[in-house]
Amino acid sequence: MTIRTEPMTVNIGPQHPSTHGVFRLRVTFDGEEILEVEPIFGYLHRGTEKLAEERNYTQIVTLTDRLDYVSSMINNQAYCLAVEELLGVEVPQRAKYLRTLTAELQRVASHLMGIGFFLQDLGTLGTPLMYAFRSRERILDLFEMLCGARITVSYMRPGGVFFDAPVDFWPALDQFLKDFEAEYNEIQQLILENEIVMVRTRGVALLPLDLAINASVSGPSLRASGLAWDWRKMAPYDAYDRMEFDVPIATGGDNYDRFWVRIQEIHQSIRIVKQCIEQIEPGPTRADVPLVLRPPAGAEAYGRVEASKGELGFYLVSDGGISPYRMKIRSPSLMNLTVTEHLLVGWKLADMIVTLGSLDINLGEVDR
Amino acid sequence: MSCVLGPDNILHDTLLFRVIYDFVGHLLPCWLSYIVAGGVIMMLLVNGVLMGAGLFSWVERRLIGRFHNRIGPNRWGPFGMLQPMADVVKLIFKEDLTPAGADRIVFMIVPVAMLAPVVLMMAVVPFAKDTALANLNVGVLYVLAVTSITSVAIFMAGWASNNRYAMFGASRGVAILISYEVPVVMSLLGVVLVAGSMSMADVVSAQTIPFLLVQPLAFFVFFVGTSAELNRTPFDLAEAESEIIAGYHIEYSGVKFALIQAAEFGAVLTSSAVMVTLFLSGWSGPLSSYLGWVWFLMKIGVLAFVFSWVRATFPRLRIDQLLAFAWKFLLPISIINLFATALEVYFLRDGAGTLDTTDLWIMAGINFGVAFGSLLIFGTLIKEKVRPARPITGVTLSSIEVS
Numbered sequence: 161m162t163i164r165t166e167p168m169t170v171n172i173g174p175q176h177p178s179t180h181g182v183f184r185l186r187v188t189f190d191g192e193e194i195l196e197v198e199p200i201f202g203y204l205h206r207g208t209e210k211l212a213e214e215r216n217y218t219q220i221v222t223l224t225d226r227l228d229y230v231s232s233m234i235n236n237q238a239y240c241l242a243v244e245e246l247l248g249v250e251v252p253q254r255a256k257y258l259r260t261l262t263a264e265l266q267r268v269a270s271h272l273m274g275i276g277f278f279l280q281d282l283g284t285l286g287t288p289l290m291y292a293f294r295s296r297e298r299i300l301d302l303f304e305m306l307c308g309a310r311i312t313v314s315y316m317r318p319g320g321v322f323f324d325a326p327v328d329f330w331p332a333l334d335q336f337l338k339d340f341e342a343e344y345n346e347i348q349q350l351i352l353e354n355e356i357v358m359v360r361t362r363g364v365a366l367l368p369l370d371l372a373i374n375a376s377v378s379g380p381s382l383r384a385s386g387l388a389w390d391w392r393k394m395a396p397y398d399a400y401d402r403m404e405f406d407v408p409i410a411t412g413g414d415n416y417d418r419f420w421v422r423i424q425e426i427h428q429s430i431r432i433v434k435q436c437i438e439q440i441e442p443g444p445t446r447a448d449v450p451l452v453l454r455p456p457a458g459a460e461a462y463g464r465v466e467a468s469k470g471e472l473g474f475y476l477v478s479d480g481g482i483s484p485y486r487m488k489i490r491s492p493s494l495m496n497l498t499v500t501e502h503l504l505v506g507w508k509l510a511d512m513i514v515t516l517g518s519l520d521i522n523l524g525e526v527d528r
Numbered sequence: 529m530s531c532v533l534g535p536d537n538i539l540h541d542t543l544l545f546r547v548i549y550d551f552v553g554h555l556l557p558c559w560l561s562y563i564v565a566g567g568v569i570m571m572l573l574v575n576g577v578l579m580g581a582g583l584f585s586w587v588e589r590r591l592i593g594r595f596h597n598r599i600g601p602n603r604w605g606p607f608g609m610l611q612p613m614a615d616v617v618k619l620i621f622k623e624d625l626t627p628a629g630a631d632r633i634v635f636m637i638v639p640v641a642m643l644a645p646v647v648l649m650m651a652v653v654p655f656a657k658d659t660a661l662a663n664l665n666v667g668v669l670y671v672l673a674v675t676s677i678t679s680v681a682i683f684m685a686g687w688a689s690n691n692r693y694a695m696f697g698a699s700r701g702v703a704i705l706i707s708y709e710v711p712v713v714m715s716l717l718g719v720v721l722v723a724g725s726m727s728m729a730d731v732v733s734a735q736t737i738p739f740l741l742v743q744p745l746a747f748f749v750f751f752v753g754t755s756a757e758l759n760r761t762p763f764d765l766a767e768a769e770s771e772i773i774a775g776y777h778i779e780y781s782g783v784k785f786a787l788i789q790a791a792e793f794g795a796v797l798t799s800s801a802v803m804v805t806l807f808l809s810g811w812s813g814p815l816s817s818y819l820g821w822v823w824f825l826m827k828i829g830v831l832a833f834v835f836s837w838v839r840a841t842f843p844r845l846r847i848d849q850l851l852a853f854a855w856k857f858l859l860p861i862s863i864i865n866l867f868a869t870a871l872e873v874y875f876l877r878d879g880a881g882t883l884d885t886t887d888l889w890i891m892a893g894i895n896f897g898v899a900f901g902s903l904l905i906f907g908t909l910i911k912e913k914v915r916p917a918r919p920i921t922g923v924t925l926s927s928i929e930v931s
Contacts, residue, residue, distance in 0.1 A: 170692045178770040192696075192847055281770045283844020285761055290596035356762055356843045509696065510846045513771050 167195055174203045178281050178513045181523025185500075185512070192508045197501045201494070204527040212487040217243050217318055217453040220487070224474075225312035227491065228525040230273050233259075233266035233303070234467040236316035241397055242463025242474040243318035246455040251398070254443040255320035260399040261436040262306065262315060263465070264429040268340075269299040270468035271380075271422045271429075274520035278419050279351055281517035282360055283510075291347045298336050305329045318453060320446030333437065337430065344426065352423065361415035365503040365515040368413060375502075376495045379470025380421045381519055385413035391466040402439060403432045415511075415518040422520070452482050469493050469520055489528055493521040543658040545569055569661060577647050581794035582612035588793070588836045595840035616786050624782035627690055634688035639780070639787035641681035645674045646794040652728050653801045656811045656820030660729055667728035668716055671802055672709075675757060678795075679705035682766060682776050685788075689779040697775025700847055701766030704756050707854040708763075712753035714862035715746035718869040719806050722883065722891070732810035736885045740807045741892040745865040745899040747807045749858050754799045756854070759792070760835060762842040763850060770844075800831035857910045861902045868898045 173184040182203035188196040208227065212220045224235040237259055244251060251259075276292030300310040306329060307315040307322055315322050351357055367377065372385040382389055390407045392400045408424035410417035457480030464473035470492025479485035496519050503519075504512050533546055548568050552561035586601065586609055593600025601608035626632055652667040654660035664670050679702050686698020720726055722742055723734040731739075740747050756763035759775075767775035777788045804810060804827040811820030845853065872894060876887040883891075 168692060168695075170696075177773060191699075279843060283761060283764070283768060283770060284842065285592060285840050287592075287595050287840050290598065294597055350841075354843065356845060359849060360843060360846060508846060508848070510765075510768070510771050510844070 165190070172512070179516065179523075180277065180521055181526075183516075183521070183523050183526070187504075187509075187512065189509065192510075194504050194507055194509070194512060197504045197512075199497060199500050201497070201523075201526050204523045206528065208528045209487050209489060213483055213485070216482045217455075217484070220484070221314050221317060222312065225314055226524060227489065227528060228270075228467065228469060228472075228493065228522040229311055230522060231266045231270040231468045232311060232313045233262045233315060234270075234465055235472065236314065237263050237398070238463050238465040238467065238472045239474045240316045240318050240463070241465065242461045242476045243453065243455075245461035245463055246459050246476055246478055247318065247449070247453060249319050249447045249449055251320055251447055252444045253399075254324070254440060255445045255447075256399040257436050257440040258321050258325060258445060259316055260403065261433055261440070262303070262313075262321075263398075264432045264436070265299050265302060267468045268426050268429045268433075269296045271426050272296045274422055274468070274517075275347070275351075275419065278514070278517040278520070279357070281513045282357060288347060288351050291343070291350065295340055295343050295347075298339070302329065302333060302336060305332060317446060319449040320444070322446075324445045330437070333433075337434065340430065348423065352420075358416065360510075361419065361514060361518070363412070364415045364511050365507060365518070366413050367418075367499060367503060371499060371502060372413070375499045377470070377499060378495065379467070379492050380425060381418050381470065381496050383407065384410045384417035384421045386411040391464055391471060395464075397465060399436065399439075400432075403435050405431050415514055418518040418520075454480065454482060456480060464490070467492055469522065469525070470496055472525075489525075491525040491528060493519075493523075493525040494528075497521055497526060544572075545661070573650055573661060574647050577650055577794045577798065578790055580797045581646075581790045581792075582616070583609075584797055584832060585612050585615075585789070585793045587832070588839075591833065591836045592840045595837075619782055619786040622782040622785075624784065625779070627779045629690040630779070631688040631690075634684050635779075636784075638681055638685040638688065639784045639791070641684060642678065642791040643787050643794070645677040645681075646791050646798050648674045649798040649802065653798070653805050654729050654732060654810060655824050657817055658729075659811075659821070663727060663729050666726045668720055668726045668731070668806070671728075672713055672716065675799075676705065676709060678757065685776040685780070689776070691779050693772045693774075694776050694778050696772045697766045697768075697778070700768075700772075701759065701776055703847065703851060704759075704763060704765060704854075707851050708753040708756040708858070711749050711854060711858035711862040712757070714859065714866055715743075715749035715753070716806065718743050718746040718862075718865050721866075721869050721873050722888070724882065728805050728810075731806055732812060734883075735809035735812065737888050737892065738807060738809040742888050742895060743807065743865065743869065744892075744896055745861055745902065746869075747803075748899070748903075749862045749865070750803065750807070752858060753854075754803065755835065755838065756850070758795050758799060758835075760796070761839045762845050764839075764844060765847055765850060768844055796832055796835055797828060800828045800835070803831055804828055853910065857906050861906055864898065864902045865895070868895060 167188045167190050169186060169188045171184060172187055173179040174182040179185070184200040184203065186198040186200060187194055206226070208223050211223055215223065221236055221239060224239045225232040227235050272292040272295055276289035279288040280286060303313050303315070304310050306325055307313050367381065367385050369385045369387055372382050373387070377385070378389065386409060388407045388409045391397070393407055405428045408421050408428065410421050455478035457478060459478045460476065462473055462475045464471055471490065472492055473490035475488040475490070476484045477486040500516070500519070503515050507515070533549060545565055548565040549561055552564050555561075556564065589611070590600040590608070601611035604610045604614045626635055649671055651661045652664050652670050682701040682705070683698045686694045686701070719731065719739055722739065723731040725731060725734070759766045767777065772778070777785065780788055801824070804824060808827045811824040813819070813823035816823055869891070872891045873883065876890060877883055
């Protein structure tokens, strides 16, 4: 006797604990196995690009905070680079170092969150997540010292940074770096070689390099597929040309590699932070820019950074007014999500959640 | 006038029952006092399990809080101890929803069907000397039979909820429970062979040294199998929060949810109680004639702590890996254990068919060897070939190739 079976379509999300926001996947299952995947975005659409056309250039910084809200500093940086190119402003050295330093701290915070939620998706009861959050909280405290905000920082401004770091910031940063080593070792010991993590993620959801390149995947997900593509090396911005660091790559392109690349990038970010502390010198922190910025009419600029999720770009067109004529955001999370269907079909429900975690998407950035 | 319980009565060995029966027997007719005494015992047992479940939910949340580097519930009562009560009160006042299209009757039965086996399991477990509610001569079999009710309850919950996540949870839960039942039964056969009886009281009295030492492999299999049946990490697929949200009990709210939670936390305690009885020599210990229940509760506490510890540490396995683990790893080693134990019992027993303490020590020695050997062999066989993490690749600007 044959049992009649039929595929089952399930809506994963938009209210689901593991979709990292309000993201919806229409998935057709054959038992536990995935037959079809259709990602549906747009539940967090706030019209950032349109709003930017109604704000002046300084106000838009606050909008960028709310894109990828776990790496606001890097978003600020990308936007400010675009505006500076538009205006042709040279940023003072100290501001460049402060930007590099805060961006790398933010990358550590973002990767910690990525790792923590990846392991949460793997089914740990939150222990690695809480370990990661312990360190992330310290970084957010440092940001609070810098600018009074923890998540939506708006620390960087066109032409530099909002304010120089207070005197007690530097000892606090040193203390953090000292403690972080032990705390991070604890996280690594807990998870990096864990047998269950290995069997769950090794060889799962392979992203071949050619597909990754064709789909414009960037960031750790691309580097896990074997290409050392990092804008901090390729086209150094701010103070990255004076920093010494490696670009960790992996060749497998599976879930474990994406996770492993993030683990290693945290080490490199800490290296950069330490170099910033050594090299930074006193000086002005903001270029002499007018209060209301008016770039010349017809000017266009593209500012890009290596954000924690991949290449983040802001394309600005000016019509000579106080707000941009058009702002286009190239968000890495959206680009990385385009490969979901290729990654997921044929794997199981449990792998789907883990793969989404390993891509480390942020819905604030996907929907904009 | 006093009532006397015949020695052939199943409750004759239960000290507590006899005390109550004698006391009530002075006031009431015998048939009524029998019912009253039984009712009192049942009240004690059911409420004991429920209170224990509440207390354990607090203990586990505090423990996991510590594992997480946070404090855990600490507001209501000393050290937050009354938190379970606050939770229950909150849940009672919540709206009791039944989803549209649900099979209402089945949906309603599930919480009770989940809780009943948990309480029923305690009926044969001796807390102290002569204190089992019923000294069944097939106690071990009874425990196994009763625990498998849970799989029916899980499937009822999944089917009646009219929810696809619940269906996922139910099908996973049933697959796990059926698979893990087999190695668990196999591992218990070893214990029964050594004890020479299926009665829980006899198993305890046979443990001149704890069967944890005599049957290490069986304990391992039973512990792993039990945590799979209890739906606890790394085997919590039936209610995997990050995947299928809450699994089979996704649609339950209010009192029904409270009952299901009580059943889950209570199941940990009762399973620990069974494990203590079968492997950790039950209530015996120094001064056990008077303080047997203290030893019993302490041992339960240790096992429950281990359960919480495992829960806080491990990631979850995937369903195919989980079933492969049961059939390819646990089942073979439990068969090896059964085979080795049978041979040992055959050669070591004396004329009357009993084993003395020296025999048990010899068995412990052999079985530890068998355990290490088989864990090593089957561990390597089932282990998937996983590549270790590579050392970091240093890349400088010049070495980047763009294709």
